[in-house]
Amino acid sequence: MIRVVVVDDEALVRSGFELILNASDGIQVVATAEGAQAVDVIRREHPDVVLLDIRMPDVDGLTVLREIQTLPEPPTVAMLTTFDTDEYILTALRSGAAGFLLKDTEPEQLAHLVRTLAAGGVVLSPKASRALLRGHPGAGTPQDADVARVNLLSDRERDVLVLIAEGLSNADIGTRIHLSAGTVKDHVSSILTKLRVSSRVQAALLAERAGLLSDDGADTARNNGR
Numbered sequence: 001m002i003r004v005v006v007v008d009d010e011a012l013v014r015s016g017f018e019l020i021l022n023a024s025d026g027i028q029v030v031a032t033a034e035g036a037q038a039v040d041v042i043r044r045e046h047p048d049v050v051l052l053d054i055r056m057p058d059v060d061g062l063t064v065l066r067e068i069q070t071l072p073e074p075p076t077v078a079m080l081t082t083f084d085t086d087e088y089i090l091t092a093l094r095s096g097a098a099g100f101l102l103k104d105t106e107p108e109q110l111a112h113l114v115r116t117l118a119a120g121g122v123v124l125s126p127k128a129s130r131a132l133l134r135g136h137p138g139a140g141t142p143q144d145a146d147v148a149r150v151n152l153l154s155d156r157e158r159d160v161l162v163l164i165a166e167g168l169s170n171a172d173i174g175t176r177i178h179l180s181a182g183t184v185k186d187h188v189s190s191i192l193t194k195l196r197v198s199s200r201v202q203a204a205l206l207a208e209r210a211g212l213l214s215d216d217g218a219d220t221a222r223n224n225g226r
Contacts, residue, residue: 002027002118005045007038007064008053008080013103017051017110024111035059039067047075049117051101054079054088062092069096076117093201099123099167119169122200146210152194158212160187165204165213 006017006029014032021027033041035056042050050068054061061079068074079092079100089100099122101113113123153161156177163173170184179187188200197203207213 002049002114003030003045003047004028004049004051004114005030005038005042005047005075006032006051007035007041007056007061008032008051009034009056009058010053013053013080020107020110021114024114027111027114035061035064038064039071042068042075043071046073049114050075050077051080051114052077052097054081054092054100062088062095065092065095065097076120078113078117078123090205093124093205096199096201098199098201116167116169119171120200121169121172122164122167122204124165124167124201124204146206149195150207150210150212153191157187157191157194160184161191161203161207162212164188164191164200165207 004021004027006014006021008014008017018029018032021029030045030047031041035053036058038050038052038059052061052064052068056064065077065079068077074096076098077096079089079097080103081089081100082103092100098117101110101123105113117123150158150161159177160173163176168176170181170188173179174181174184191203192198192200195203195206197206204213
């Protein structure tokens with residue numbers, strides 16, 4: 001059972017997500033909270049996944065995210081937002097969020113995205129994440145240091161990195177490129193070490209900055225190791 005906590009300042013959003021997710025097999029919303037109570041609720045409930053509003057009037061989502069990251073075993077956190085170009089999303093991703101969900105996500109997609117998060121996947125809209133990067137001064141421009149780190153990767157690791165950026169879990173990556181989940185896990189560990197990052201999201205953002213996720217770069221990665 002995937003344990004979920006929903007944090008949002010709007011009662012309608014909290015109850016809507018709770019209703020949708022509790023109707024899905026293998027998912028249980030164990031609590032909902034407003035921002036001020038969020039960290040205490042998360043400490044008490046030990047959820048696997050937290051859906052966290054990025055903009056709240058009492059305590060903003062970025063502050064809550066940073067507090068969650070200090071917990072001994074922090075859950076996977078995805079930010080909730082109304083717009084896929086929210087100016088705070090990039091900061092949240094760099095602060096440890098595993099992705100973001102739009103509040104108007106289709107109900108049939110919501111459970112799938114929560115399962116992806118629980119399985120270690122990344123929930124990002126490629127179009128939105130690239131727009132965010134390009135809208136951040138200097139962030140969308142390939143950097144020599146980023147390119148150098150990406151060049152340390154083997155061809156197969158580049159394949160895996162592109163699929164990480166697509167939001168796939170280890171199991172899904174293995175299915176896509178015909179590898180066992182254990183082998184994919186080893187590749188992911190090596191990728192994080194070589195790129196000197198601590199999360200899959202940070203690896204995806206670095207790959208974007210290095211130009212690996214451009215059409216040409218992605219095509220090259222898909223063709224490598226074949």
